[in-house]
Amino acid sequence: MTDPGRLAAAWAEAVRGTSFVPLRLGELRSLLHRLTRDLVAAAEGADPASAEKVGRALVEAHFTNPESLRRTIVVIGDQVPGAVVAALAAGYAQALQDRTLLEQERITSAAVTALREAQAAEWQTQARYRAVFAEAHFGISLADVDGRILDVNNTLCRLFGYSPGEFRGRDFTLFTHPSDDPAIWQRVADMVAGRVDRIRTDKAYYRADGTEIWTDLVLTLIRDVDGAPSVIVAMLEDVTERRRLEGRLRHQAGHDPLTDLPNRATFYSRLAADLAAGRPVGVCYLDLDGFKEVNDTLGHGAGDALLRVVARRLRTGADPALVARMGGDEFIVLVRDEDAARTEEVARRVLDVIREPVEIDGHIVTVSASAGVATSACPVVRDVQRDPADPAAELLTAADTTLLWAKGDGRDRCAVYDPHRHRAELAREELAAAIPEALRTGAIEPHFQLLIRLSDGRPCGAEALARWRRPDGTFRSPAEFVRLAEEHGTVGALGQHLLRTACTHAVSLCLPDPFVLSVNVSAQQVHDPDFEAQVMDVLDGSGWPAAALQLELTESDLMETGGRPLQALTALAGRGVSIAIDDFGTGYSNLAYLHSLPVTVVKLAGPFVGDPVNTGLLDAVITMAHALGLGVTAEEIETAEQARVLRDLGCDTGQGFFFSRVHPPHELAGALGLPTAAPTSG
Amino acid sequence: MERPDWAPTGVDPTVPSVARVYDYYLGGSHNFAADRTFAAGVLRALPGMARVAQENRAFLRRAVSHLAALGVDQFLDLGSGIPTVGNVHEVARAACGPAARVVYVDHDPVAVAHGRALLSDDPTAAIVQADLTDVEPVLAHPIVSDHLDLDRPVAVLLISVLHFVPDAADPAGILRRYAAGLAGGGFVAVSHASSEGVPAAEDAEAVYNRAGSPHSMRMRSAAEVEQLLAGIELLPPGVVRIPLWRPDPLDDVPVDAATYPGYAVVARVEPG
Numbered sequence: 004m005t006d007p008g009r010l011a012a013a014w015a016e017a018v019r020g021t022s023f024v025p026l027r028l029g030e031l032r033s034l035l036h037r038l039t040r041d042l043v044a045a046a047e048g049a050d051p052a053s054a055e056k057v058g059r060a061l062v063e064a065h066f067t068n069p070e071s072l073r074r075t076i077v078v079i080g081d082q083v084p085g086a087v088v089a090a091l092a093a094g095y096a097q098a099l100q101d102r103t104l105l106e107q108e109r110i111t112s113a114a115v116t117a118l119r120e121a122q123a124a125e126w127q128t129q130a131r132y133r134a135v136f137a138e139a140h141f142g143i144s145l146a147d148v149d150g151r152i153l154d155v156n157n158t159l160c161r162l163f164g165y166s167p168g169e170f171r172g173r174d175f176t177l178f179t180h181p182s183d184d185p186a187i188w189q190r191v192a193d194m195v196a197g198r199v200d201r202i203r204t205d206k207a208y209y210r211a212d213g214t215e216i217w218t219d220l221v222l223t224l225i226r227d228v229d230g231a232p233s234v235i236v237a238m239l240e241d242v243t244e245r246r247r248l249e250g251r252l253r254h255q256a257g258h259d260p261l262t263d264l265p266n267r268a269t270f271y272s273r274l275a276a277d278l279a280a281g282r283p284v285g286v287c288y289l290d291l292d293g294f295k296e297v298n299d300t301l302g303h304g305a306g307d308a309l310l311r312v313v314a315r316r317l318r319t320g321a322d323p324a325l326v327a328r329m330g331g332d333e334f335i336v337l338v339r340d341e342d343a344a345r346t347e348e349v350a351r352r353v354l355d356v357i358r359e360p361v362e363i364d365g366h367i368v369t370v371s372a373s374a375g376v377a378t379s380a381c382p383v384v385r386d387v388q389r390d391p392a393d394p395a396a397e398l399l400t401a402a403d404t405t406l407l408w409a410k411g412d413g414r415d416r417c418a419v420y421d422p423h424r425h426r427a428e429l430a431r432e433e434l435a436a437a438i439p440e441a442l443r444t445g446a447i448e449p450h451f452q453l454l455i456r457l458s459d460g461r462p463c464g465a466e467a468l469a470r471w472r473r474p475d476g477t478f479r480s481p482a483e484f485v486r487l488a489e490e491h492g493t494v495g496a497l498g499q500h501l502l503r504t505a506c507t508h509a510v511s512l513c514l515p516d517p518f519v520l521s522v523n524v525s526a527q528q529v530h531d532p533d534f535e536a537q538v539m540d541v542l543d544g545s546g547w548p549a550a551a552l553q554l555e556l557t558e559s560d561l562m563e564t565g566g567r568p569l570q571a572l573t574a575l576a577g578r579g580v581s582i583a584i585d586d587f588g589t590g591y592s593n594l595a596y597l598h599s600l601p602v603t604v605v606k607l608a609g610p611f612v613g614d615p616v617n618t619g620l621l622d623a624v625i626t627m628a629h630a631l632g633l634g635v636t637a638e639e640i641e642t643a644e645q646a647r648v649l650r651d652l653g654c655d656t657g658q659g660f661f662f663s664r665v666h667p668p669h670e671l672a673g674a675l676g677l678p679t680a681a682p683t684s685g
Numbered sequence: 686m687e688r689p690d691w692a693p694t695g696v697d698p699t700v701p702s703v704a705r706v707y708d709y710y711l712g713g714s715h716n717f718a719a720d721r722t723f724a725a726g727v728l729r730a731l732p733g734m735a736r737v738a739q740e741n742r743a744f745l746r747r748a749v750s751h752l753a754a755l756g757v758d759q760f761l762d763l764g765s766g767i768p769t770v771g772n773v774h775e776v777a778r779a780a781c782g783p784a785a786r787v788v789y790v791d792h793d794p795v796a797v798a799h800g801r802a803l804l805s806d807d808p809t810a811a812i813v814q815a816d817l818t819d820v821e822p823v824l825a826h827p828i829v830s831d832h833l834d835l836d837r838p839v840a841v842l843l844i845s846v847l848h849f850v851p852d853a854a855d856p857a858g859i860l861r862r863y864a865a866g867l868a869g870g871g872f873v874a875v876s877h878a879s880s881e882g883v884p885a886a887e888d889a890e891a892v893y894n895r896a897g898s899p900h901s902m903r904m905r906s907a908a909e910v911e912q913l914l915a916g917i918e919l920l921p922p923g924v925v926r927i928p929l930w931r932p933d934p935l936d937d938v939p940v941d942a943a944t945y946p947g948y949a950v951v952a953r954v955e956p957g
Contacts, residue, residue, distance in 0.1 A: 022739075023711045023712030023713070023735070023738075023739060023742075024711065024712075024739070024742055025739055025740075025742065025743045027933050028933070065712065067712045068712060102714065103714040106713055106714035106715045106769075107714050107715075109715065109799060109802065109803075110705065110708075110714070110715035110716065110717070110767070110795065110799060111698075112798075112802070113715075113795045113796070113798035113799035113802060114696060114698055114717075114795045114798070116798040116801075116802070117696045117794035117795045117797070117798040118696040120794065120798070121696050121794060
């Protein structure tokens with residue numbers, strides 16, 4: 004036998020690389036040295052069978068490749084007895100078999116364990132799913148792609164009032180409702196064909212007892228492992244109550260709670276839709292006359308009851324037109340009006356029914372209404388301020404404006420929109436709105452008419468008169484805008500402006516002495532708590548002496564003046580300012596009353612001056628005024644004869660076209676150089 | 686179509702599994718007929734496949750020994766397969782002594798069930814069922830934190846597994862995220878199948894990418910493997926054919942090492 008060391012080396016060389024788990028060369032050599040010794044022992048001893056453990060050791064060292072055994076036998080076959088080789092081979096085979104069985108057992112056991120775990124997980128998931136299915140808040144049904152219902156949960160049964168048995172096997176596509184969107188069944192067909200995976204819609208159903216439910220329906224397609232449609236899951240949430248509530252809220256949002264009539268918003272959208280569609284319509288805007296009195300005398304409860312009665316009557320009286328409550332005691336009717344006459348007809352009819360007496364809380368109440376009618380057939384004057392164009396709003400405004408005309412014309416009547424009147428009103432509004440800017444830019448300026456001392460025909464003052472310069476250089480007379488300024492509360496600023504500019508201009512001229520600058524003031528101006536201070540401010544600012552200023556008030560303005568405004572006038576009079584009563588002879592002309600006011604001059608109105616039959620009256624008035632210590636000025640003297648008569652009657656001063664026209668500021672100086680008094684005779 | 690979450694995966698013995706096929710390459714018997722049938726197809730395309738698996742095992746042994754010599758005693762073996770003989774915890778214990786800690790990670794429930802049975806009495810090694818591409822969940826797994834201290838160096842082993850990660854899953858990003866998760870630094874060891882210069886390996890790859898395969902395969906060139914580790918410091922000798930990675934002095938380097946169908950590399954991760 005070969006030397007064991009050399010045998011081990013040859014053995015290692017033969018089998019290295021045949022192990023499935025390669026050993027380091029050193030490890031392999033030491034293993035095979037040990038095994039060679041065991042082989043030698045087996046060959047030399049009495050127990051060749053002990054070589055079996057060598058075969059087993061080879062397997063343990065992962066020489067499980069049959070090639071390992073073949074090479075081993077080649078190397079050692081002729082070195083040890085056949086019985087030893089046989090034992091080695093038997094041990095190797097036994098160990099390999101043991102190992103293979105063990106590994107198979109282990110991997111099988113691992114596979115079973117893994118499968119069991121997976122099944123447990125799946126079972127848990129399924130159990131959870133069953134619980135979810137049974138206890139869900141949603142009604143759930145499963146159907147195959149033919150529409151046959153496979154299973155339903157309890158919630159769905161409760162929802163529909165059917166038992167599970169009544170559901171199963173039925174075709175879910177038969178659960179139709181008249182309100183179904185026709186497109187929905189096409190989408191279900193798409194789902195069955197696998198083109199749609201999810202559908203969500205609101206859908207109504209009939210319950211077993213015939214009542215109706217609304218549901219939020221979600222259909223989900225479940226596919227099999229190959230992706231083919233297999234099951235359709237339907238989840239239904241009962242939204243009946245929610246829809247009812249939504250409907251109620253929608254109604255509430257669009258209706259007036261007191262009368263249940265449509266409200267302004269609903270009316271407006273209906274009107275806008277009609278106009279947008281080009282339908283001819285008419286609008287009748289109504290307002291109860293005297294509703295406030297009912298409220299005040301019988302209470303708000305009675306007022307509400309009256310509004311309900313009126314609403315009911317309007318609804319029947321105007322039927323089929325749309326009646327809405329705009330708020331308060333205002334109602335509106337929308338009429339389909341093909342010939343532009345029907346709306347007025349409807350308006351007159353509803354005014355008639357409103358006029359019928361109403362019994363409220365035992366009281367018989369009679370009310371009337373005023374109505375403004377506007378139709379889409381009549382072009383509406385657009386308010387240029389409002390932009391962009393809103394035809395519905397414009398028609399409403401037109402009807403509202405017309406309603407004001409009906410009210411202004413004496414109530415209980417119907418007015419029809421008139422674009423010319425509206426345009427004129429709008430023009431006035433525009434002019435009124437332009438006044439503050441005209442004051443700021445000086446477009447409104449004082450012009451002057453000379454005051455003449457009748458005794459010698461010489462100028463002794465001038466009246467400042469407001470003029471508004473147009474862009475083309477012509478002028479608006481005060482008649483056009485002073486009234487507007489009064490209506491819009493700008494007359495105070497206008498008067499103050501006139502006073503300041505007149506004084507400032509007068510100071511700049513070298514005027515004869517004495518010279519009175521007479522300026523008109525309005526009642527509104529005098530009622531301003533700061534009136535006295537404002538006048539003094541102008542005098543201080545311009546340097547015009549108080550004694551040379553005369554403020555003119557009309558007789559009626561002065562008669563209304565009392566309390567604080569009177570104190571202001573008295574105070575100004577105390578500082579030397581003259582107070583003149585303008586247009587005397589057109590009002591009460593109560594000289595005695597004037598005595599109690601701080602008036603210093605009476606200006607006789609034009610018509611009073613121009614009528615020759617008044618000579619006796621003029622004489623009496625002038626005499627009386629002088630007796631009271633008042634000066635007298637005659638206005639609108641147009642002829643030499645008038646001037647002479649007045650002078651002879653003792654009238655102190657006069658003004659009018661006979662002496663001087665009204666001059667713009669730059670002409671005043673020149674005009675003062677032209678004395679034009681009538682020649683004195685006797 | 687995506688499988689439902691609860692459907693059992695990898696527990697069907699009639700469907701081959703990557704882990705059991707690999708066991709078969711290694712001469713093991715932890716496999717079923719379906720595994721052996723599939724493996725036979727691969728072996729027809731690449732008869733040296735069994736040797737490839739053996740060389741991978743040898744690289745695993747050399748890499749773990751080398752890393753132990755560099756002071757590493759914690760190992761995270763991703764895609765461990767069936768932890769049979771010559772596995773990491775045995776090599777690590779031989780190299781590091783009883784301080785060695787190993788966590789195996791595999792997504793194959795059978796491999797994991799097997800590993801759990803094998804390691805049930807071993808407090809120093811454990812196995813986690815997870816997909817290695819779920820980086821953060823793996824690093825945060827309680828078994829991982831029970832066994833490994835990420836504040837100390839850890840070696841992440843990706844032996845013969847990254848070619849099962851397609852480009853779409855961003856394997857480079859996965860490596861970067863594992864590296865970023867190693868607060869105490871450590872190493873990444875990778876072996877990767879490659880058909881570069883080995884036409885037969887392309888045929889083997891094609892077998893894996895046919896219907897009936899347990900998993901698709903994406904072999905990569907040396908440059909592509911290096912790209913996977915971009916930004917991480919490669920230890921010498923860098924990316925080399927698997928038998929050429931620090932061979933044992935006593936072992937002969939195979940004459941065909943230069944056409945071996947796979948690359949190996951070990952890289953160093955600096956502490957975070």
